[in-house]
Amino acid sequence: MKSEFFKYQAQTTAFASGFEVEKAEGSYIYGKDGRAYLDFVAGVSANTLGHSHPKVIQAIKEQADKYLHVMVYGEYAQEKPVAVCKLLAEATPAPLEVTYLVNSGAEAIDGALKLAKRYTGREEIIAFKDAYHGNTHGALSVAGNEAHKREFRPLLPMVNFIEFNNREDFAQITEKTACVIVETIQGAAGFIMPEGDYFQQLKKRCEEVGALLILDEIQPGFGRTGKLFAFEHYGIVPDILVMGKGMGGGVPVGAFMSSKEIMSSLSHSPKLGHITTFGGNALIAASSYATISEVLESNLMAEALEKEKLFRSLLVDPKIKNINGKGLMLAVDLGTPEYCLQVAARCMEKGLIVFWQLYKNNYMRITPPLTISPEEIEKGCRIIIDTLNEI
Ligand SMILES: Cc1ncc(COP(=O)(O)O)c(C=O)c1O
Incomplete structure (x- = not known):
């Protein structure tokens, strides 16, 4: 082999x-x-x-016995995808309420960036040096490692990079900024933690200028840092929360979550602001639901x-x-x-x-x-x- x-x-x-x-x-x-x-x-x-995990395998088998795929994302009301979104709404603070399920972390990042641009009507994005958000063109555009992106340019325009834990760089977040996208713990850089009240000050700056704060919790999410999401350690709530990896229990999944008001901007002008065939697939959602509920209950x-x-x-x-x-x-x-x-x-x-x-x-x-x-x-x-x- x-x-x-x-x-x-x-x-x-x-x-x-x-x-x-x-x-x-x-x-x-x-x-x-x-x-x-x-x-x-x-x-x-x-x-x-x-x-x-027996609970995850059982959930997958039960769903496989019923059906696998029936329709593209968001058309039919299916038990397991709805249950995952409801569970996430109940387990996270307001205004996080609605979840868009996708196929991978990188797709969730792309969806979150699109959502921020669409909602704010702004074009500029602030990302971080040494950040990692995945490998689609969108996710790579906000990655902060030049060696990994150089050969794939042109990438998204109007992305500016600031330094993690450097508050002087907040001056670059302005009224033109659609969103600031940041990992709660910088992964590829060696699990670099935010210092002191850095995230509270970052969130404050975003609020001052009307930029959305996107937190990438694809790696720390689902209990890995001792809380369901790592942002809970830092006394803030993001405008858009991005997740993936650990939420699936071993199946490919990603999601971005926001308030009803922000998320609804993807449903008009244009309609179908994000589409995916398999995102929110019942089989994947069955595995996710079993995983997330076990993390919450155990x-x-x-x-x-x-x-x-x-x-x-x-x-x-x-x-x-x-x-x-x-x-x-x-x-x-x-x-x-x-x-x-x-x-x-x-x-x-x-x-x-x-x-x-x-x-x-x-x-x-x-x-x-x-x-x-x-x-x-x-x-x-x-x-x-x-x-x-x-x-
Ligand atoms: C912080 C972070 N963001 C995004 C991604 C991309 O997720 P995926 O590989 O599912 O596209 C990863 C994957 O390692 C990650 O660690």
Whole structure:
């Protein structure tokens, strides 16, 4: 299979591992080599409840027995998509109320940008240096890493970039700004956290000039930082909330959420301001509903902060410079990209899956399922520390 993978399935790196997967369950992925691999990456923060969570699998099977796809987005009232949107409305503060379901995080970002331009009638966008929002042309236009975008220009015009945590840059947010788009925790840059009341001041500036604040919670969302959404730690509410990854329980999904008033601007002048065939698909929504309701009903959010403490107490070594992030969204600074890649490769040989951050390869990513047990955390951290001592 591996040779066919490299022959027929497109890769965009020269170093894909081609790891052959047999099955996955809980915190483990089982290889075709017969070995169990402890997963500290969780599909890059997507497997909130681990692999093949029984509630999620059951929900998918029940929906598959009824029907899969019946109509393009937003035409028919279907039980599971409606239930997901209602659950999100109940679990988030006002004025967040209505949700547009799409197929991926990047599509949700594109939808949010369109919504902000349409509602405000403005053209300028403020985005952040080192930001990552996905890989469609729209999402790439607001990404703050030149090396990843240079060859794909022209991208969206009128996007200006400011520095995360630098309040002097607020002056660039003006009456011409349609929206400010920002990750609640900067992911690809190494899980960089907002400092002090930075987000409150950012929101205040947006309000002063009538710009909408779009928060990208595609990675921290759904309990990973100890709250359903990370913005709840910072005493603000965005005008548009973007989510994806962990809301699906392992199926492809994204969404953007806003007030009824803002969202309704996509339904006229022109009508069908955003359309998608499969967004809000019943099968995906069944999986999402099972995932989100389990996160809300269980103790997983509170446990995420306890598990962070355990990780931080175990990952102590002179080769670890720093650990960024919050909850189960941790980036371990190993000094250089070369060393980090070497450590990740050796950990894999020893049965532990870790990864690195997209822009800052010196950071080792630790984003396990929220359901990971303390024993599994201890086992994985022991492998990391042994590896650091070894190489
Ligand atoms: C913060 C953030 N925004 C957007 C995206 C894009 O999501 P997707 O890969 O589902 O398009 C990602 C994916 O890694 C992300 O981490």
